[in-house]
Amino acid sequence: MVDINTRIRSGPIKNALSYGSYSALVADEFENSRQSIRQMLVALGFALVDQTSTGKGVIEACRARKYDLVLCDFRLGHGKNGQQVLEELRQLKLLKSDAIFIVISAETSRDVVFGIMESHPDEYLGKPFTQGVLSKRLERLFAQNEALANMKEAQAKKDYPQLQRLCEEHIAGQGRYSIWCKKALVDAFLATESWQALTQLCSTELESRDIDWAMLGMAKMHIGRHDWDTAIQCLESTLKSFPQSTTGYDLLAFCFEKKGRFSQAQQALEESVKLSPLVALRQKKMMELSCENGDVHSAVKASNLALKLTANTINESPEQYFQLADLLSEASVELEGRERKKMTDDALLVLNRVSKKYSDQHDVRLKKALCESRLYSIQGHAKQALASLDAAIKMIEEAPELKTPDISVQLGKTLYLAGKKEEANAQWQSEGTVQQLSSEQEQAILDFIDEPLPMGARAKTKALNFKALNHYAKQEYDEALAVFEEALLISPNHPGLNLNLVQTVIKKMAADQGSDRLLERCHQAFQRLNHVGENHKQFSRLQTLKTFITKYNPQDSA
Amino acid sequence: MRDSIKNEFHHVMIASMNDMKQSVNLLQHTLEKMPLGSSSKTPEETDLTSIHYEISRMQNGIEQLHNLYLLEKNELTFRLTDAYLLELIEEQVISHDVLCRRVGVTIKVIANDDISGYVDINLVSHILDIAIVNAIRYSDGVIQIDLQKTEDGTKIIIDDNGRGYPEERLQHFSEIIEQQDFSGLTNQMLGWYYCYLVANMHQNREQRGWVHLNNESVLGGSRFEIFLP
Numbered sequence: 001m002v003d004i005n006t007r008i009r010s011g012p013i014k015n016a017l018s019y020g021s022y023s024a025l026v027a028d029e030f031e032n033s034r035q036s037i038r039q040m041l042v043a044l045g046f047a048l049v050d051q052t053s054t055g056k057g058v059i060e061a062c063r064a065r066k067y068d069l070v071l072c073d074f075r076l077g078h079g080k081n082g083q084q085v086l087e088e089l090r091q092l093k094l095l096k097s098d099a100i101f102i103v104i105s106a107e108t109s110r111d112v113v114f115g116i117m118e119s120h121p122d123e124y125l126g127k128p129f130t131q132g133v134l135s136k137r138l139e140r141l142f143a144q145n146e147a148l149a150n151m152k153e154a155q156a157k158k159d160y161p162q163l164q165r166l167c168e169e170h171i172a173g174q175g176r177y178s179i180w181c182k183k184a185l186v187d188a189f190l191a192t193e194s195w196q197a198l199t200q201l202c203s204t205e206l207e208s209r210d211i212d213w214a215m216l217g218m219a220k221m222h223i224g225r226h227d228w229d230t231a232i233q234c235l236e237s238t239l240k241s242f243p244q245s246t247t248g249y250d251l252l253a254f255c256f257e258k259k260g261r262f263s264q265a266q267q268a269l270e271e272s273v274k275l276s277p278l279v280a281l282r283q284k285k286m287m288e289l290s291c292e293n294g295d296v297h298s299a300v301k302a303s304n305l306a307l308k309l310t311a312n313t314i315n316e317s318p319e320q321y322f323q324l325a326d327l328l329s330e331a332s333v334e335l336e337g338r339e340r341k342k343m344t345d346d347a348l349l350v351l352n353r354v355s356k357k358y359s360d361q362h363d364v365r366l367k368k369a370l371c372e373s374r375l376y377s378i379q380g381h382a383k384q385a386l387a388s389l390d391a392a393i394k395m396i397e398e399a400p401e402l403k404t405p406d407i408s409v410q411l412g413k414t415l416y417l418a419g420k421k422e423e424a425n426a427q428w429q430s431e432g433t434v435q436q437l438s439s440e441q442e443q444a445i446l447d448f449i450d451e452p453l454p455m456g457a458r459a460k461t462k463a464l465n466f467k468a469l470n471h472y473a474k475q476e477y478d479e480a481l482a483v484f485e486e487a488l489l490i491s492p493n494h495p496g497l498n499l500n501l502v503q504t505v506i507k508k509m510a511a512d513q514g515s516d517r518l519l520e521r522c523h524q525a526f527q528r529l530n531h532v533g534e535n536h537k538q539f540s541r542l543q544t545l546k547t548f549i550t551k552y553n554p555q556d557s558a
Numbered sequence: 559m560r561d562s563i564k565n566e567f568h569h570v571m572i573a574s575m576n577d578m579k580q581s582v583n584l585l586q587h588t589l590e591k592m593p594l595g596s597s598s599k600t601p602e603e604t605d606l607t608s609i610h611y612e613i614s615r616m617q618n619g620i621e622q623l624h625n626l627y628l629l630e631k632n633e634l635t636f637r638l639t640d641a642y643l644l645e646l647i648e649e650q651v652i653s654h655d656v657l658c659r660r661v662g663v664t665i666k667v668i669a670n671d672d673i674s675g676y677v678d679i680n681l682v683s684h685i686l687d688i689a690i691v692n693a694i695r696y697s698d699g700v701i702q703i704d705l706q707k708t709e710d711g712t713k714i715i716i717d718d719n720g721r722g723y724p725e726e727r728l729q730h731f732s733e734i735i736e737q738q739d740f741s742g743l744t745n746q747m748l749g750w751y752y753c754y755l756v757a758n759m760h761q762n763r764e765q766r767g768w769v770h771l772n773n774e775s776v777l778g779g780s781r782f783e784i785f786l787p
Contacts, residue, residue: 036587106579108624108680109572110635117637126680128583128617130590132652140645179640179674209762211676212638244636 019045024069026051027058027085028104029077033127037071037104040131044138055080055088055312062094069138070095071125074105074116079312083119083278088314097156098149100141104129114246115278148177151184160188186217195221210241212248219251228255246272250282253289262292273302280309287327294459296331303327318364321354322371329375330454347375366395366402370414377417378454385418405436413448442535449531451491461491465500472500477508481521488528495538498525502545509552522549568631575624582617589613590656607660614657614691619745621684622752629755636759641679643712643786644672647703650686654694663694669705675712675786677760682786685753685769689716689782692749696720700777710765711787717775731771753784762787 024046028034034051041049046069052061055076062070070089074082082103089095103116106127116124123141125134145152151170154163167181167188175181182201189198198221205214215238222231235252239245249272256265266289273286283306290299303324310316328347332340351368358364373388392411396403403411408427415424427433428445437445451458464487471480484501491497502522509518526549532542589610595603628634644667651665658665675682693701697718704715727747733739734751743751750771757767765787775781 032584106583107576108621108628108635110628110633113635127579128586130653130655132655133649136645136649136652176642209676242638 020047022046022068023048023065024050024071025058025061025065025067027053027055027070027072027076027082029053029073029075033073037134040134041069041071043131044135053077055082055085058085059088059092059094062089063092066096066099068096068099070099070101072101072103074103074107074112083115084309084313086119086121091314097152098145100138100145102137102141111276111278114276118246118276118279144177144180147175148180151181155184155188158191160192163188183213186213186220190217190220190224193224195225212238212242212245215241216245216247216251219248223251223255226258228259231255232259244275246276246282248272249275250285253285257289262289265289266293266295266298277305278309280306280315283309287323291327291455294455294462296327296334296455296459299455300324300327300331318354318358318361318367321350321357322367325350325354325371325375327455329378330456333378333454334456344375344379348372351375362395362399363402363404363407366392366407367410369395370407370410373414374417377414377419382419389414389418405433405438405441408433408437409441409445412445413452416448416452446536449493450496451494453491457490461487461494461497464490465497468500468504472504472507475507475511477504477511480504481508488525492528493531495529495532495536495542498529499538499541499545501525502549506545506548506552519549519552571627575620575627578620579617582613582620586610586613586617594656594659610657610660611691611695614654615695618684618688618691618749622688622749625681625684626752626755636678636681638676638678638760640674640676641682642672643675643677643682643705643714644669646677646679646683646686647705647714650683650690651703653687654690657691657694661694663697663699663701665690665701665703667703667705671707673705673707673712676762677786678756681756681759682784685756685784686714686716688749688753689784692746693718693720693780693782697777697779702775702777708785711762711767711785714784714786716782716784717777718779719775719777720779722773722775722778722780723771728771728773753782757784757786760786 024041026034026037026041026049028037028051031053034053038049038051050061050065050067052058053076056079058070058072058076059080061067072082072085076082076085080088082105086101086103089101095101100122102123102125103119103121104125104127105112105116107113108126113124123137125137129137151163151166154160154166163184167185170181171178182205185201186198189195189201198217202214202217205211206218215234219231219234219238222228222234232252232255235248235255239248239252242248249268253265253269253272256262256268266286269282269286269289273282276282283302286302287299287306290296290302303320307316307320307324310320325347328343328350332343332347335343351372355365355368369388369392373385373392376382376385376388392414396407396411412424412428415421415427451461453461464483468480468483468487471477471483481501481504484497484504487497488494488501502525505518505522509515522545526542526546529538529542532539536542589606592606595606599607625634647667647669651667654665690701690703693716697720700719702715702717704713704717706713706715730742730747731750734743734747735754750769754769757769760767767784767786769785770781770783772781772783773779
């Protein structure tokens with residue numbers, strides 16, 4: 001029997017002397033809180049304890065000095081919060097590799113707790129805490145740091161054989177940090193694709209109970225092997241045991257996306273957003289998936305939140321504002337009256353915010369004018385659209401260096417929406433532009449010309465296309481043709497839709513008889529696809545179908 | 559309209575809870591710094607002791623109310639992680655050190671080995687907190703916490719040397735657990751029920767956690783037993 005009471009009362013094993021060379025930083029919005037934590041650290045023997053009340057203050061202090069310990073409250077007034085501070089410090093590499101970063105917080109609301117946990121601080125300490133508790137935690141954290149120093153070094157260097165050796169040694173000796181080592185091994189096996197070792201480790205752990213990291217480890221292995229179905233199965237059973245596993249939902253969304261099941265992907269991601277909404281990358285992913293599904297309102301919401309979460313951090317960029325303004329303007333099309341006006345006003349407000357915030361950047365002013373013009377075009381305000389467009393063109397004339405490939409893409413879109421289609425094409429095809437475009441930018445232009453519609457309308461045509469293909473699969477060609485025609489009324493130049501229509505006609509003619517009326521519909525479809533050139537991904541399909549239809553031409557057969 | 563009122567009240571609750579917590583935390587911090595006084599207490603020092611005790615109780619009460627509210631709304635954070643249970647116990651004992659000295663209670667911790675459990679650290683720490691504050695109130699100077707490994711989990715037994723629970727309270731508690739009968743619910747009973755709920759949220763396959771109250775304390779008083787699978 002171990003009587004540990006002496007240990008509890010004895011205070012820190014690391015006595016005042018051993019913190020003597022350590023420096024600490026305390027960040028708390030409230031003076032009294034700051035002071036009391038500072039006093040605790042001084043009493044524990046820290047040589048130097050600096051303090052600050054803001055996130056900006058933490059970044060500056062860490063730039064000036066490499067602290068051994070940072071104690072940072074989650075709430076830090078207006079600017080960055082503790083979670084954002086930690087992410088930024090890591091990104092800027094302002095923390096020593098063995099520094100300990102503790103987030104402290106009095107909040108217990110789930111979004112905050114999850115947000116903090118997902119930024120992986122060394123420790124999360126709930127307020128209030130006494131000096132005794134702080135001392136105990138620090139003692140443990142520094143002891144753990146020391147015990148794992150070699151493993152963490154191997155981990156940082158991606159020296160997996162060394163990491164594996166050290167971890168296995170520690171586990172074999174029934175070391176105190178065996179669980180940490182096992183988790184590190186899971187990551188190492190994933191990185192080195194050592195599937196057998198990974199399976200063995202995880203299944204041994206799972207013999208006696210369900211453990212989230214072991215179950216997720218298995219799921220990640222299936223993902224690593226691109227075995228999406230097994231991964232999905234594995235994740236679904238993990239989530240049954242651990243319904244609050246945000247990683248589980250994120251990975252599930254990833255697998256569904258890989259399978260092309262975008263709406264299920266969005267549903268899965270919605271669950272992790274519900275649990276932990278304060279993660280900017282998750283909101284960004286949510287926006288992308290919503291866009292993919294044509295769910296413009298979810299996209300607006302996620303884009304708004306992503307912007308809020310990166311505000312005042314190094315990851316904030318003007319592009320986010322333009323994206324949000326574009327989304328708001330697309331979403332407004334589906335509304336009417338006051339609601340529509342409100343959303344348009346919101347978009348204009350976002351544009352004003354970005355130009356104010358980045359007032360010294362010429363390209364932001366230019367992008368704002370282009371975005372504004374698109375907004376007015378979509379709302380049907382031709383005069384204002386042209387005024388903004390003219391202003392943008394004038395800016396480019398005055399400073400030609402502003403015309404980057406990205407601006408060329410945007411300028412073309414803006415011209416197109418303002419009804420200047422030929423100018424748009426000329427702009428995209430001009431020698432200077434074509435050579436500079438990346439393949440993604442080129443694809444973005446092609447996609448836009450195929451379907452220059454707001455997201456909501458694109459979603460509608462996508463749904464109709466799907467419905468028509470269902471009829472096609474059941475050999476209900478008349479119904480399929482009717483639905484394709486309905487979709488083409490919304491999106492006349494869409495290559496996929498037009499070619500699907502032609503293919504259906506061919507099937508119908510094979511089943512029944514060719515007719516001039518049917519062939520005419522095909523020729524009309526080909527005419528609508530004049531824009532599909534050699535670089536378009538549907539070009540060869542178009543050529544094949546054109547040849548096919550020619551064979552059926554009654555004049556030819558005559 | 560009704561929905562918007564409900565929604566606003568959610569924010570009122572959260573903001574008020576956080577504010578109350580801040581105030582009580584500040585009070586507790588102030589009390590921690592005040593001199594403990596001699597063993598023969600002046601009337602002021604006796605008052606201070608009961609203030610300190612009540613503040614600790616209030617802290618637990620607010621946290622408990624907040625968590626029960628979140629649980630009902632299906633918004634309570636529940637995250638299982640590997641943790642050394644002795645560390646959680648140690649922290650709770652340390653955090654009540656000043657109160658114990660003021661009241662004149664010694665907590666003895668015994669443990670055969672340092673058991674690692676798969677638990678929600680915050681919630682388990684909180685029920686330990688509730689159990690310890692309660693034991694401080696009713697003990698006659700000594701509390702013993704025993705950490706035991708069982709075949710299918712871990713037991714934490716908190717014994718005191720007080721007068722034990724009155725029989726009707728034990729009866730009432732078992733009625734609450736078995737029949738979910740909440741009539742005549744006192745705050746103390748609610749606290750125990752909350753502890754039971756937290757333990758019960760811990761589950762390994764078919765096995766669930768529980769909380770038992772009885773008078774089988776090795777010190778002759780009451781016993782509070784927590785089982786975590």
